Amino acid sequence: MFKGLLVLLPALLLAGFAPAAPARAADTGRLYLVGLGVGDRDNMTLRAQKIVAKADVVFAMKRMLKDYAEMLEGKDLYDAGHGLFASFGRRGGDSSALEAQARKVIRKAVAEGKTVAILDGGDPMIYGPHTGFLTEFADLNPEVVPGVSSFNAANAALLRGVASGKVSHSVILTAAFGVREGYTGKDTLAELGKTQSTMVFFTMGMNLPEVVEQLKRSYPADTPIAIVSYAGYRDKEQVLRATLDTILERSGGKLPFEHLIYVGDFLK
Ligand SMILES: C[S@@+](CC[C@H](N)C(=O)[O-])C[C@H]1O[C@@H](n2cnc3c(N)ncnc32)[C@H](O)[C@@H]1O
Numbered sequence: 538m539f540k541g542l543l544v545l546l547p548a549l550l551l552a553g554f555a556p557a558a559p560a561r562a563a564d565t566g567r568l569y570l571v572g573l574g575v576g577d578r579d580n581m582t583l584r585a586q587k588i589v590a591k592a593d594v595v596f597a598m599k600r601m602l603k604d605y606a607e608m609l610e611g612k613d614l615y616d617a618g619h620g621l622f623a624s625f626g627r628r629g630g631d632s633s634a635l636e637a638q639a640r641k642v643i644r645k646a647v648a649e650g651k652t653v654a655i656l657d658g659g660d661p662m663i664y665g666p667h668t669g670f671l672t673e674f675a676d677l678n679p680e681v682v683p684g685v686s687s688f689n690a691a692n693a694a695l696l697r698g699v700a701s702g703k704v705s706h707s708v709i710l711t712a713a714f715g716v717r718e719g720y721t722g723k724d725t726l727a728e729l730g731k732t733q734s735t736m737v738f739f740t741m742g743m744n745l746p747e748v749v750e751q752l753k754r755s756y757p758a759d760t761p762i763a764i765v766s767y768a769g770y771r772d773k774e775q776v777l778r779a780t781l782d783t784i785l786e787r788s789g790g791k792l793p794f795e796h797l798i799y800v801g802d803f804l805k
Contacts (some may be wrong), residue, residue, distance in 0.1 A: 540775075546698075546794050553672060553765065555643075557602075557784060564651060565588060565647075566646060566647035566648065566649060566650045566651045566652065566677075566689065567591070567649055567652050567653070567680065568643060568653045568655075568670075568674055568677045568678075568679040568680070568681070568770075569588050569652070569653070569654045569655065569679065569680050569681070569682055570654075570655045570661045570665075570670060570671060570679060570680075571585050571588050571589060571592065571654050571655065571656065571657070571661070571680055571681075571682040571684070572585060572657055572658075572659060572660045572661045572662075572666070572679045572681075572683050572684020572686075573585055573589075573601075573605070573656055573658055573687075574658070574684040574685035574688075574769070575658055575659045575684075575685060575686065575687045575690050575769040575770075575795075576660065576685075576690055576699055576767070576768060576769020576770040576771075576774070577769060577770055577771055580685040580690065580743065580769050580793075581684070581685075582682070582683070582684065582685070584761055585682050588652070588682055589605075589608055589609070589656070590654050590803055591653050591695075592612055592652045592653065592654035592688050593612060593613065593646065593651040593653070594601075594612065594613045594615070594642060594643070594646045594652070594653040594654070595609055595612045595613070595614050595615070595652055595653075595654050595655075595656060596615045596616070596617040596639060596643075596653070596654070596655045596656070596667075596670075597614075597616075597617050597655065597656035597657070598616070598617055598618070598619065598666075598769055600766075601656055601657075601658065602614050602616070602738065605656070610794055612638045613642075613646075613700075613712075615638065615639065615642060616635060617635070617639070617655055617656075617667055617670075618631070618632050618635040618636075618666075619632075619684045620632070620634055620666040620667070620669065621639060621667070621669055621670065621673075622636060622669030622670055622671050622672065622673040623637050628777055628792055630647040636673075639670070639672070639673075639722050643670075643677070644674075644677075647677050649658060654749060655667050655670050657684070659684055659686045659688075660682065660684045660685070660686035660687070660688075660689075661681060661682075661683075661689050662681060662683070663686050663688060663739070664712055664741070667698070681771060682689070682720055685687060685769065687739075687768045687769065687795070687797055688710065688737060688797065690768035690769030690774075691765035691768035691797045691799070693735075693768075694765050694774055694776055695763060695765065695776065695799065695804065697803050697804055698803060699735055699737070699799070699803060700735065700803070701801045701803050702734070702735055702801050703802050703803075703805075704732075704733045704801040705732050705734040705801070706800055707732065707733065707734040707735070708735045708736075708737060709729050709734050709735070710737050710739065711724065711729060711736060711737070711738060711739070712738065712739045712741055712743070712746075712762055713726065713738055713740075713743050713748050715727075715728075715729070715749045715751075716743070716744055716748055716751060720781075725751075725753065726748065726751040726752060726754075726755070727751065727755065730751075730752060730754070730755025730756060731755060733756055733760075733801070733802070734797065734801065735800070735801035735803050736752075736799070736800045736801060737798070738797060738798040738799075738800075739797065739799060740792070740794075740796055740797065741794075743792075743798075744786075745785065745788065745792075746785055749762075749781055749785060749799075750785055752781055752800060753785060755781075755782050756781060756800060757781075758781050759780045759781070759782060760779055760780060760781050760801065760802060761778065761779075761780055761800075761801070761802065761804035761805055762778075762779050762780060762784045762798065762799065762800045763776055763777065763778050763798070763799045763804055764776070764777040764780075764784075764788060764792065764796055764797070764798050764799075765796060765797050765798075765799070766792065766793050766795060766796040767793065767795050767796075768795070768797060778804070781786075781800070
């Protein structure tokens with residue numbers, strides 16, 4: 538088997554593949570975007586724990602700096618805002634000032650051989666607000682530490698294979714931008730719904746009645762739908778099951794920010 542690998546690796550390199558994280562001298566500074574996972578602390582990977590432990594400088598949303606205060610004691614802490622460097626997410630009023638600060642602090646720290654960690658919840662690469670750091674600091678060869686996404690935790694809560702539908706074996710992750718005013722992307726719900734694949738909504742304040750109305754144009758009205766709230770929190774995780782026809786009535790009041798919506802016959 539090792540022999541096979543030795544033959545395969547040079548072949549991949551010749552074909553244009555390159556190591557995702559270029560080798561570096563042990564004493565140079567490093568920049569990491571770290572996913573801490575969702576929910577309970579034991580969803581945090583060992584790798585994330587190790588990087589956070591060795592970080593000298595940490596950037597994260599203010600709330601996260603507060604929530605993880607005991608893990609971050611003694612480190613230099615900075616506000617990462619809600620989406621700097623034109624990444625996905627809201628841009629707060631003070632984002633230019635935060636960007637200027639981040640440029641100065643990160644470049645200086647890495648040049649001094651320090652470890653800088655940008656922290657995010659869940660997996661940073663799925664609708665995470667901090668991916669803009671990766672392009673802004675591409676020349677520093679940043680590394681991403683994956684985390685347990687709310688998608689992973691909610692899949693577990695549903696106890697069904699998310700790609701095991703009868704009419705489709707595919708999964709679409711979406712934030713339903715198509716229902717927002719002025720959105721010009723091609724991923725409208727009408728287009729996404731054509732294959733009746735499993736659809737998973739990262740909600741972020743999404744307009745549920747509008748989404749349900751649009752889904753009904755592609756999926757039968759008795760298609761199952763589930764709302765998973767607080768995925769990954771053992772004490773407060775909840776699943777609400779309904780169909781496209783009954784979900785609005787059943788979901789009733791206000792849903793927490795932390796909920797995902799699943800649609801598809803895999804739930805049957
Ligand atoms: C900006 S996105 C970040 C997603 C994150 N990167 C991840 O991998 O889970 C925020 C959205 O993720 C979903 N979300 C985050 N945490 C959640 C949780 N614990 N349970 C269910 N959904 C969650 C919600 O739909 C929320 O509106």
